[in-house]
Amino acid sequence: MKKLLLVVGLFLCVYVQLSASSLFWVEDVPWDEGKALSLEWNVPAETVYLQKADSLGAWDLIYAGAEKKYKDSEVNPQQLYTYRLIVPRPEIGDSISFIATAKPIEQWFYLHKLSFLLILLAVSFAIIYYVNGARNGKDYFIRRITALDSVDEAIGRATEKGKPILFVPGIGDLDDIQTIASLTIMSHLAQKAAEYDTELIVPCRFSMVLSASREVVKEAYLKAGKPDAYKEERIFYLTDDQFGYVAGIDGIMLREQPAANFFLGSFYAESLILAETGFSTGAIQTSGTAQASQLPFFIVSCDHTLIGEELFAASAYLSRDPQQLGSLKGHDFGKVLVILFIIMGVVTEMAGWHWFKAFFEGAQ
Amino acid sequence: MKRNLPLIFAFISGILVVISEFIPHRPFSQMVSTLQDWFMIIAGFAIILGQISLFQANLAKIKEKKSGWYFYLAGLLSFMLMLVIGLLWGTQEYRGLIGHGEAIQGWLGSKPFDYMFDNAYMPLSATMFSLLAFFIASAAYRAFIIRSFESNLLMITAVIVILGRTSFGGMLTAWLPESFKFWHLPNLSDFIMEYPNSAAQRAIMISAALGIIGSSLRIILGIERSYLGSDK
Helix, strand or coil: CHHHHHHHHHHHHHHHHHHHHCCEEEEECCCCCCCCEEEEECCCCCCEEEEEECCCCCEEEEEEECCCEEEECCCCCCCCEEEEEEEEECCCCEEEEEEEEECCCCCCCCHHHHHHHHHHHHHHHHHHHHHHHHHCCCCCCCCCCHHHHHHHHHHHHHHHHCCCEEEECCCCCCCCHHHHHHHHHHHHHHHHHHHCCCCEEEEECCHHHHHHHHHHHHHHHHHCCCHHHCCHHHEEECCCCHHHHHHHHHHHHHHHCCCEEEEECCCCCCHHHHHHHHHHCCCEEEEEECCHHHHHHHHHHCCEEEECHHHHHHHHHHHCCHHHHHHHHHHHHHHHHHHHHHHHHHHHHHCCCCHHHHHHHCCC | CCCHHHHHHHHHHHHHHHHHCCCCCCCHHHHHHHHHHHHHHHHHHHHHHHHHHHHHHHHHHHHCCCCCHHHHHHHHHHHHHHHHHHHHHCCCCCCECCECCHHHHHHHCCCHHHHHHHHHHHHHHHHHHHHHHHHHHHHHHHHHCCCCHHHHHHHHHHHHHHHHCCHHHHHHCCCCCHHHHHHCHHHHHHHHHHHHHHHHHHHHHHHHHHHHHHHHHHHHCCCCCHHHCCCC
16 A cells, blocks of 8 residues: 555656646757756746746746746856746635756857858868869969059059059958958058059058058068168058048048048948048049948949959959969859859748748858 | 968967857857957057057158148147046046046036047037038039939939938829829838848848958968068
């Protein structure tokens, strides 16, 4: 009899535990950095109260309402958290409470970024493949970029007029890839300017950009065999302030009247102010940015504009280095891949297969 | 070694940042913020370099009495003024070297630095920004001059969008029946902004993203070196 009671007791305990866990449960949010727990409950109630035990065991109210789930993002990985769900029962003047615990776990992969990783790997392998092809002597056709072909023309014009060239490396700091792309173009431009004995003015917005710009221009003059012609004071810091920087450059354009202006890098609201002032001075202007919203302003006011990707391709294009040109072929592969994905996305959505779109939406 | 060390750093930090984008586990999850902190520390030191450059460039022009030298003088004086009053009486919440300057605050209504910021710097900054309105007008005039088929299209589209965004545009086509709802100027304007405009912008953004991948890879692999000063 005792044995029977024991078995029945155990069965009841397991049953209560199982039924409770199907009423209120806490799970670790999968594939994340262990900073979230997902809480769900399945109890018939208009309002529930969710509490979380703090480090001393005291209960803090974290949610009150009619929802059936809650995501707690204020947790630390590998720590045990205890939650209590209180369901009021007004008809009996009491309430029922459920308790659940869970530990957020740090995962080793963001699964929702899988599509992003696959695209990145495909494009990267394509670039490496084409770079290797170029190393082995394969000749790739690269379409002409008029804006870059005009660089020599702009320098030539400045040389003829005996006026300086103004190079603005954007308003981004050195951690902006557009600024890096701008500096690589400046390296080629400074070398040409040194060869033609044309003065180069580079006003900088950030001190880090200033020191990098000085190094780039100095090396370019050295490479051109004219280290004495390098003037450090012509690469200078203006101000960190966005519109103060614009005012300073506008002043330079009006006072020194450069024959060629280059606006390459990251630009925001100041793009049109710069380009229109430059236009009013009659300078030949070349611009380039990846900020889609600023491109129309540059296209209207400048003679040549590098649109988006062309800014990043510029250094490879100007250097004519086969390895770098090979990498541009990798960009083209990426474009073909994106076009294919767009077509497949349209077709699968029209066919009612939403898994394809959902897979790529996960990358957001 | 002078050339190889930066390349090694660029390779290691580039690979780490890419990996940490996909691995949520520590230490990778904290790597980007750590590197950003390092960047901020280095940038903090570089500020001094910027200020030295500012002084050197402006003082040289003042000494040589170059055209408009008084602007450079005004710039330096403004810089010094803000620096001194900021150091002496501090800014909004921070104490200066000689306290909060309660007496001056009583007179000016705020700390001298904040007073100058609100009454000199802000209006000047707003003036520069407001120039944009005039420049947009002159740029738009040039863009909309009918010279070719493309500029024709641009002008027609711009007129539809501009009118569609005003109440006048809505009023102009209010008489159109419900079956021609699409041709109401506000709807037409929304359509242009939502579909052709978004499509073009996304095309630029996608190609720019590919460019960034390529550019970053060239830097990480050391193929692109001109940002270091030399490609050799």
